[in-house]
Amino acid sequence: MRATTIHAPGDIRWEEVPDPTIAAPTDAIVRVLVGCVCGSDLWRYRGIEAIVRPGATIGHECVGEIVEVGEQVRDFRVGDVVVVPFVHCDGTCANCLAGVQSACVNMGFTASGQGEYARVTQADGSLVRVGTAAEPPSAAVLPSLLALSDVMATGWHAAVSAGVRPGATAVVVGDGAVGLCGVIAARQLGAERVIALSRTPARRALAAEFGATDVIAERGAEAEAWIAEATDGVGADAVLECVGTTDSMATAFAVARAGATVGFVGVPAGVEDFPIRRAFGRNIGLAGGMAPVRRYLPELLGLVLDGAIDPGRVFDLTLPMAQAADGYRAMDERRAIKVLLQP
Amino acid sequence: MRATTIHAPGDIRWEEVPDPTIAAPTDAIVRVLVGCVCGSDLWRYRGIEAIVRPGATIGHECVGEIVEVGEQVRDFRVGDVVVVPFVHCDGTCANCLAGVQSACVNMGFTASGQGEYARVTQADGSLVRVGTAAEPPSAAVLPSLLALSDVMATGWHAAVSAGVRPGATAVVVGDGAVGLCGVIAARQLGAERVIALSRTPARRALAAEFGATDVIAERGAEAEAWIAEATDGVGADAVLECVGTTDSMATAFAVARAGATVGFVGVPAGVEDFPIRRAFGRNIGLAGGMAPVRRYLPELLGLVLDGAIDPGRVFDLTLPMAQAADGYRAMDERRAIKVLLQP
Numbered sequence: 001m002r003a004t005t006i007h008a009p010g011d012i013r014w015e016e017v018p019d020p021t022i023a024a025p026t027d028a029i030v031r032v033l034v035g036c037v038c039g040s041d042l043w044r045y046r047g048i049e050a051i052v053r054p055g056a057t058i059g060h061e062c063v064g065e066i067v068e069v070g071e072q073v074r075d076f077r078v079g080d081v082v083v084v085p086f087v088h089c090d091g092t093c094a095n096c097l098a099g100v101q102s103a104c105v106n107m108g109f110t111a112s113g114q115g116e117y118a119r120v121t122q123a124d125g126s127l128v129r130v131g132t133a134a135e136p137p138s139a140a141v142l143p144s145l146l147a148l149s150d151v152m153a154t155g156w157h158a159a160v161s162a163g164v165r166p167g168a169t170a171v172v173v174g175d176g177a178v179g180l181c182g183v184i185a186a187r188q189l190g191a192e193r194v195i196a197l198s199r200t201p202a203r204r205a206l207a208a209e210f211g212a213t214d215v216i217a218e219r220g221a222e223a224e225a226w227i228a229e230a231t232d233g234v235g236a237d238a239v240l241e242c243v244g245t246t247d248s249m250a251t252a253f254a255v256a257r258a259g260a261t262v263g264f265v266g267v268p269a270g271v272e273d274f275p276i277r278r279a280f281g282r283n284i285g286l287a288g289g290m291a292p293v294r295r296y297l298p299e300l301l302g303l304v305l306d307g308a309i310d311p312g313r314v315f316d317l318t319l320p321m322a323q324a325a326d327g328y329r330a331m332d333e334r335r336a337i338k339v340l341l342q343p
Numbered sequence: 344m345r346a347t348t349i350h351a352p353g354d355i356r357w358e359e360v361p362d363p364t365i366a367a368p369t370d371a372i373v374r375v376l377v378g379c380v381c382g383s384d385l386w387r388y389r390g391i392e393a394i395v396r397p398g399a400t401i402g403h404e405c406v407g408e409i410v411e412v413g414e415q416v417r418d419f420r421v422g423d424v425v426v427v428p429f430v431h432c433d434g435t436c437a438n439c440l441a442g443v444q445s446a447c448v449n450m451g452f453t454a455s456g457q458g459e460y461a462r463v464t465q466a467d468g469s470l471v472r473v474g475t476a477a478e479p480p481s482a483a484v485l486p487s488l489l490a491l492s493d494v495m496a497t498g499w500h501a502a503v504s505a506g507v508r509p510g511a512t513a514v515v516v517g518d519g520a521v522g523l524c525g526v527i528a529a530r531q532l533g534a535e536r537v538i539a540l541s542r543t544p545a546r547r548a549l550a551a552e553f554g555a556t557d558v559i560a561e562r563g564a565e566a567e568a569w570i571a572e573a574t575d576g577v578g579a580d581a582v583l584e585c586v587g588t589t590d591s592m593a594t595a596f597a598v599a600r601a602g603a604t605v606g607f608v609g610v611p612a613g614v615e616d617f618p619i620r621r622a623f624g625r626n627i628g629l630a631g632g633m634a635p636v637r638r639y640l641p642e643l644l645g646l647v648l649d650g651a652i653d654p655g656r657v658f659d660l661t662l663p664m665a666q667a668a669d670g671y672r673a674m675d676e677r678r679a680i681k682v683l684l685q686p
Contacts, residue, residue, distance in 0.1 A: 094577045095601040100626050103601030105576075161628075233448075234437045258438040258446030261630070267623065274617035280610065283443050285504075285630035287604070289623040 003115025030064025059114025143312025155181025162263030166190030346458025373407025402457025434468030486655025498524025505606030509533030
């Protein structure tokens with residue numbers, strides 16, 4: 001098959017690779033209907049995170065049609081159209097039962113979500129059916145279903161982890177697709193005020209459309225002062241940290257009220273100086289991590305199908321997979337929020 | 344009056360200092376009945392934390408008898424015997440009302456708890472009456488009341504922050520007075536299994552008497568392996584981090600199960616490398632910080648008076664205040680768990 005690969009920082013290719021095959025009886029192979037580029041893919045693209053094997057396939061989010069299942073797969077069959085969570089889980093281990101499917105003892109990852117085919121390990125535990133080859137989801141809803149494979153579930157995890165409650169004032173640090181989905185999540189969980197930090201016009205507009213009550217251009221100490229002023233000096237009830245750098249983490253802890261929790265979901269590729277003394281002195285907690293996508297999928301799917309949320313709007317550029325390299329460039333240069341790729 | 348002072352690392356003196364006076368109408372002055380040395384005092388004693396003003400009084404825990412109150416103090420009068428929380432609070436601000444009295448907007452600290460007299464700011468919000476000059480608490484209960492001013496409330500905060508629930512397996516990292524009180528707290532909150540890490544015979548014995556079901560000598564990777572084995576590879580449901588160093592924090596996160604919370608209360612004087620990637624990958628949260636002592640005091644006082652807990656047993660050396668320097672040495676050399684000082 002052909003798939004998107006990464007050879008070196010900045011070197012994305014669309015090329016022939018071996019077809020994925022059933023390696024374990026719990027696997028399934030899907031034909032990718034839509035895939036996309038993730039903010040976390042950029043860590044390798046930018047050379048911040050090492051590329052383990054040059055030429056490896058890249059991309060972990062997709063919606064696909066099952067073309068083959070292992071002999072132990074019971075709940076799915078060839079022809080099912082499924083949302084593929086970026087992290088796979090068996091649904092039966094102690095961690096899955098505790099709601100931490102992203103730490104499943106049989107955890108796996110989608111490896112070629114930007115390719116023609118992808119393998120899902122632990123198909124029964126991981127997948128959620130959204131149609132069949134005969135009755136596929138509509139093209140209109142497909143981007144939102146794709147968003148459920150990672151960014152919407154991840155933004156949701158940030159809000160849940162931060163303990164957003166009805167009436168709360170929530171701050172969202174990060175205006176990438178995850179942060180924007182975090183705005184959706186905070187509103188759905190009842191936040192009365194959602195303050196998003198963004199300077200980019202397209203992202204500011206989308207944050208507002210997703211329900212942010214305030215979109216501020218301030219950063220660092222200025223953002224802290226703005227939020228202190230807006231909350232009578234108390235700080236935010238809940239903070240969603242959707243970036244994963246020293247600066248974003250510092251801002252998150254600086255704007256949180258005493259006793260609040262920072263829900264963090266940005267892959268911490270660059271947090272060198274965690275604000276532990278601030279956490280201690282103000283009793284500000286940290287919760288979150290890699291999102292247990294499967295835990296939230298049924299609820300989020302319901303919200304998408306009901307039309308309550310439309311996270312697919314984070315895709316503001318659609319390209320054929322053969323032009324994936326252009327998609328990476330566009331995201332790297334912040335010309336696109338998130339790039340949808342079609343085979 | 345005479346009070347314990349610190350002039351330089353290792354230089355503790357008992358000397359004449361100005362009497363504390365009513366500086367604000369919400370202040371009270373207490374005659375110290377019992378004070379003590381805190382593990383966090385050792386940070387300055389050891390030179391790990393700077394001494395802001397050489398010759399400053401030191402010591403923030405005491406039980407005392409009120410000898411003077413400011414004109415706005417309504418709930419206490421001269422002669423009341425009170426537990427003095429190390430951190431003072433007004434009880435009325437947004438943070439106090441949210442249960443984070445240690446981040447009170449009018450926060451203050453006990454400054455001469457190892458002296459003859461100490462000043463309490465925000466007397467009404469901070470103090471809890473445990474007797475009067477005419478009917479003082481018994482000598483037998485006094486050490487446990489003193490423990491409520493900091494270490495017992497702090498150990499309790501670790502357990503509450505870690506989310507200890509009935510039936511849980513809890514791990515306590517740190518065998519100082521706070522860690523030992525954390526053992527008491529974890530048991531009181533219903534933990535079925537409490538694993539304490541300690542190598543010192545006296546501390547191991549006290550941990551067991553306080554209710555630890557397992558006291559292990561292993562550290563670091565060995566402790567991690569021991570706890571993994573003991574929990575069928577899952578890890579601990581709740582972890583109390585009662586030290587505040589890079590190593591103790593690493594151990595706490597290493598032994599926690601996915602989705603668990605590390606309740607941290609050790610002043611983070613030496614956490615240079617927070618295990619953020621472990622936290623992310625396993626969804627292990629961090630909660631806690633400086634204990635909101637006043638929040639827990641009524642409940643803990645009830646437990647002490649009922650005889651349900653006896654945290655005063657952490658005091659294994661009693662000295663006159665004039666020999667405070669000996670007390671610091673004994674704690675620094677780990678010859679004593681915690682030193683009680685009498686005027």
